[in-house]
Amino acid sequence: MIRWSSLASSETILDRTAAARTLLFSAAGRVYGCDIESVREIIPYRRATRLPGAPGYVQGLINLRGTLVTVLDLGRRLDASREPVREGSIILAEHGARVVGIAVDEVMDVQAITEEPIATDAGEAARGLVRGLGRLDDGVVVLVDIHALVAHVLL
Amino acid sequence: MDSAQYAELFLTESREHVSAMNHSLLELERGVGGDEPVSAIFRSVHTIKGMSATMGYGPVASLSHELESLLDGVRRGARVVDPPLMVLLFEASDLLERAVEAAVDGTLDSVDVGPLVARLRGDGARAPSDDEGGSDPDGTEWTVTAPPGDGLLVRVRLAPGTPLKGVRAYLVVQAAGKLGDVVACAPNLQALQAGDFDHDFAIRLVLPCAPDDVGEALRKAGDVAHVRVGEDVVESAPPRHATELTVADLAEGIVTASAGPADTSRRPRSVRIDLRRLDTLMNLIGELVITRGRLIQLAAAIDDPALHEAVSQASRLVADLQDEIMTSRMVPVWQVFDRFPRMVRDAAHSTNKTVEFVIEGKEVELDRSMLEEVGDPIVHLLRNAVDHGIETPEERLAMGKPAAGKLVLSATRDRSAVAIRVSDDGRGIDRELVLARARQGGLVDAAKAELTDDELVKIIARAGFSTAERVTALSGRGVGVDAVYNRVRSLGGTVDIRSAHGQGTTVTLRLPLTLAIVRSLLARIGDETYAMPMTHVRETVELKPTIVRNLKGREVLMVRDEVLPLVRLRTLVEFVGAAPRGREQVIVVELAEQRAGLVVDALIGQQEIVVKQFDGVRDGHALFSGATILGDGAPALIIDVSSLL
Structure with missing residues (x-):
C-alpha cells in the first residue's frame, strides 16, 4: 500500500485515473473510503474558526483561497465520543456547487474497491452516511457517502 | 451550453422585454409618443414569442402570439386604444410575465393562459399576421443587405443572446440546403460560420417546390427568433448599418459610431458577463486587499527601501483594481x-x-x-x-x-x-x-x-x-x-x-455604494475575533462595575440616563477558555431605536472588511450575518446585530 502522508504536506490536486475510484483515509483509528469523484483536493490540516452553536462534529470555517469552507470532523460525526482531529489532512469534497472540508487523520491510498452491502453497524448505516463496505487485502473499510454526510449537515 | 443556461438567457431577455413593454404601455395610456409605443410593445412581444417558441414554452408563445395579433390590429388602426383595451393589455403583460417566470421554473402548468388568450382573440379587429408573409412586423431590424442574385430571399434572425451564433447559422443554412439550393448568403459563408454578424443573416434559396414550409423547417435548427421569406419591401427595411463592420475594425475597437440611427450609435460598447463571474472577481479582489494588508505588515519589519517602493506600488495598483471592479458591478x-x-x-x-x-x-x-x-x-x-x-x-x-x-x-x-x-x-x-x-x-x-x-x-x-x-x-x-x-x-x-x-x-x-466592503469594529473573546458593522455601533464604553445593575435577575447597563440590556458575547458564543484578563469592554449596538450593550474581552479596532457568505450549518446559530477574512488569513464571523435585539 502506498502511503500518502507525504502528499498531505502540500496542496495537491488528485490525479483521477480510471482505476482509482476510492480514496482511503483514516479517522479516529479506523479506515474509511469515499468515492474519489467527489474529492476535489486534499490540503494539510489547518485550524478552523469555530462556529458557535454548530454541532460538535463541525470544526468551523477555513479560508480556502478566499472562499469560506465548512470543515466537518468525520470521526466525531460517526461517533461523538471520539477525539477531534487536530492534525492530518482536510479532504475537500464537492457537493453540488458547494465545497466541504472533511478533517481526517491521514490520507492513505486510492484503490479500486468493490462495494459490498453492509450487514453490521446498522447504527451508522441507518443515518444514511455509510454506503457499504469494501474489502482490502488486510481488512475492511467503511465506505462513506460524502453527499449524504454533507446534505445532512449543511442547510 | 445546456438547456438551463438557455433558460436563464431566456428569462433575462424576457424580463427586459416585459419591463420595456410596461413602460410603453404607460406611454400608450397617456397618449404620448404617437405610434412608437405600440410598435415598441409589438417588438417586445414579438421577440418573446420567438424565443419562447424556440424554447418550447408553448403557452408563452401562444399568449404572445395572440397579443401580437391584437397589437397588429392597433397598429394598423383597426382597433382603437380605449380603456378596456388598456386593461386587457396590462393584464396580458402581467400574465406574460408570470408565464415567463413559470416556464423557466418548470411550473408552466400552473399558469392558465387559455382564458386571456380567448379574450385577446375575441377582442376583434384581429388581423392575420404571419411571420412568413409579405409585410414584416419589424422589418426595420434586419441589418444585412440582401445578397444579390436569383432565388427566394430568406431572412433569418437568431434569438438575442444566442450562443455560438456561427454554429447556429451554419445549421440553419444546412437546413435550408435540405429544402433546395442555397445560391447566395449575406454575410458570406465564412463570416457566417465565424459568427461575424449581428443577429440576422440572409440567404437566397432556389426551391424545387412552393416555399410554404421554409420558415418552419429553418426554425427547427433552433435559436431562430424570426424567419422571413420574400423580397424586402424597400421603404420599410433600410439596413441599420450603412457601413459594414469588418473583423479588423472590431478587433481594434475603433468602431465607435455607425451611420445607423442615433440611438444605436450612442450606445456604449459592452459585453454580457455572467454575474457569478463578477462576484468571483469581487471575491478575488477582496482577497488581494487582505493580502496587501499582510504584505505591508511584513514589509514594515524589513529595512529595504526597494522592497518598500515595490510594496507601495503594488498597493496602489490593488487600490485601482479594486475601484475598477467595484465600478464594473455598478448598474x-x-x-x-x-x-x-x-x-x-x-x-x-x-x-x-x-x-x-x-x-x-x-x-x-x-x-x-x-x-x-x-x-x-x-x-x-x-x-x-x-x-x-x-x-x-x-x-x-x-x-x-x-x-x-x-x-x-x-x-x-x-x-x-x-x-x-x-x-x-x-x-x-x-x-x-x-x-x-x-x-x-x-x-x-x-x-x-x-x-x-x-x-x-x-x-x-x-x-x-x-x-x-x-x-x-x-x-x-x-x-x-x-x-x-x-x-x-x-x-x-x-x-x-x-x-x-x-x-x-x-x-x-x-x-x-457597495455592500461587499463594510467598515467594522473588530473585537476579541479569548483567542477568537468577531466583527461588528460600524453602522450598528453607537459607542463603546469600559465595563466598570459601577455601570452594571441587576434588574429582576438580568444584567443591565446604565449609560447616562439609559438602561440597556447587557449581552455577554462569551455566553452567546459559548466560549470555553480562560477568563478575560483586564477590564472588559461594552459595545453599545443599535438597530432602529433599539439598543443593547454587548460585552467583549477587548476591542481590536476598526477596519474595512470584505463580507463573505458561508454555507449554513443545521442547528447552527442565526447569530452571524456572514464572515470575513482577517489579515492573517483566518476567517472571522460577523455578528448580525438584529439577532441580538
Whole structure:
C-alpha cells in the first residue's frame, strides 16, 4: 500500500485515473473510503474558526483561497465520543456547487474497491452516511457517502 | 451550453422585454409618443414569442402570439386604444410575465393562459399576421443587405443572446440546403460560420417546390427568433448599418459610431458577463486587499527601501483594481426603477387617485446587489405615498392643490453614497395624530407637546406603528416604515423623513455604494475575533462595575440616563477558555431605536472588511450575518446585530 502522508504536506490536486475510484483515509483509528469523484483536493490540516452553536462534529470555517469552507470532523460525526482531529489532512469534497472540508487523520491510498452491502453497524448505516463496505487485502473499510454526510449537515 | 443556461438567457431577455413593454404601455395610456409605443410593445412581444417558441414554452408563445395579433390590429388602426383595451393589455403583460417566470421554473402548468388568450382573440379587429408573409412586423431590424442574385430571399434572425451564433447559422443554412439550393448568403459563408454578424443573416434559396414550409423547417435548427421569406419591401427595411463592420475594425475597437440611427450609435460598447463571474472577481479582489494588508505588515519589519517602493506600488495598483471592479458591478438604477411606473399606476387606479409620477436620476449607478436589496423598501415607500400621502382629486381641489398628486422618485449620487428620495405633495404626516398614538402606546412622555423630525422618524419606524385608519390592499398594515427602516439599516444606510402637514412627505434613503466592503469594529473573546458593522455601533464604553445593575435577575447597563440590556458575547458564543484578563469592554449596538450593550474581552479596532457568505450549518446559530477574512488569513464571523435585539 502506498502511503500518502507525504502528499498531505502540500496542496495537491488528485490525479483521477480510471482505476482509482476510492480514496482511503483514516479517522479516529479506523479506515474509511469515499468515492474519489467527489474529492476535489486534499490540503494539510489547518485550524478552523469555530462556529458557535454548530454541532460538535463541525470544526468551523477555513479560508480556502478566499472562499469560506465548512470543515466537518468525520470521526466525531460517526461517533461523538471520539477525539477531534487536530492534525492530518482536510479532504475537500464537492457537493453540488458547494465545497466541504472533511478533517481526517491521514490520507492513505486510492484503490479500486468493490462495494459490498453492509450487514453490521446498522447504527451508522441507518443515518444514511455509510454506503457499504469494501474489502482490502488486510481488512475492511467503511465506505462513506460524502453527499449524504454533507446534505445532512449543511442547510 | 445546456438547456438551463438557455433558460436563464431566456428569462433575462424576457424580463427586459416585459419591463420595456410596461413602460410603453404607460406611454400608450397617456397618449404620448404617437405610434412608437405600440410598435415598441409589438417588438417586445414579438421577440418573446420567438424565443419562447424556440424554447418550447408553448403557452408563452401562444399568449404572445395572440397579443401580437391584437397589437397588429392597433397598429394598423383597426382597433382603437380605449380603456378596456388598456386593461386587457396590462393584464396580458402581467400574465406574460408570470408565464415567463413559470416556464423557466418548470411550473408552466400552473399558469392558465387559455382564458386571456380567448379574450385577446375575441377582442376583434384581429388581423392575420404571419411571420412568413409579405409585410414584416419589424422589418426595420434586419441589418444585412440582401445578397444579390436569383432565388427566394430568406431572412433569418437568431434569438438575442444566442450562443455560438456561427454554429447556429451554419445549421440553419444546412437546413435550408435540405429544402433546395442555397445560391447566395449575406454575410458570406465564412463570416457566417465565424459568427461575424449581428443577429440576422440572409440567404437566397432556389426551391424545387412552393416555399410554404421554409420558415418552419429553418426554425427547427433552433435559436431562430424570426424567419422571413420574400423580397424586402424597400421603404420599410433600410439596413441599420450603412457601413459594414469588418473583423479588423472590431478587433481594434475603433468602431465607435455607425451611420445607423442615433440611438444605436450612442450606445456604449459592452459585453454580457455572467454575474457569478463578477462576484468571483469581487471575491478575488477582496482577497488581494487582505493580502496587501499582510504584505505591508511584513514589509514594515524589513529595512529595504526597494522592497518598500515595490510594496507601495503594488498597493496602489490593488487600490485601482479594486475601484475598477467595484465600478464594473455598478448598474444604473433604472434597472429596478423601470418597474415602478406601472406599479404606481395600478396603486393609483385602485385608490381612485390621480398621480403624476416622475423618476429623476435614472442613470445613477449603484452596486448590483445593493440595488436588488433596496427595491422592496422603495416599493413600500411609493405605495405608502399613493395610499396615504396623496389625497383624492376632490380633496386636493378643495385644498387648492392640483387634482393630480405629484410623486417624485429620484436618485442622486455624491462621493460615497447614493441618496434615493421619494417625495409626494400629499397630506403629509399628521404629527398630532402620531403624537397621540405614541402617547397611547407609551412611546413618549404623556406630557410631550411636540415632535422633532428625528423623533418622528423614530416613532413611525417602530414595528407595527401605523396611523392609517383602515387597512388597504396596498399598505396600512403597519409593516411599511419599520420594514423600510430596518432593511436600509441592515444595508448600512440611513433613513430620513421630512414632512409638513398638508404639504407632503419626503423620505430619503442614503445608501453606501457597495455592500461587499463594510467598515467594522473588530473585537476579541479569548483567542477568537468577531466583527461588528460600524453602522450598528453607537459607542463603546469600559465595563466598570459601577455601570452594571441587576434588574429582576438580568444584567443591565446604565449609560447616562439609559438602561440597556447587557449581552455577554462569551455566553452567546459559548466560549470555553480562560477568563478575560483586564477590564472588559461594552459595545453599545443599535438597530432602529433599539439598543443593547454587548460585552467583549477587548476591542481590536476598526477596519474595512470584505463580507463573505458561508454555507449554513443545521442547528447552527442565526447569530452571524456572514464572515470575513482577517489579515492573517483566518476567517472571522460577523455578528448580525438584529439577532441580538
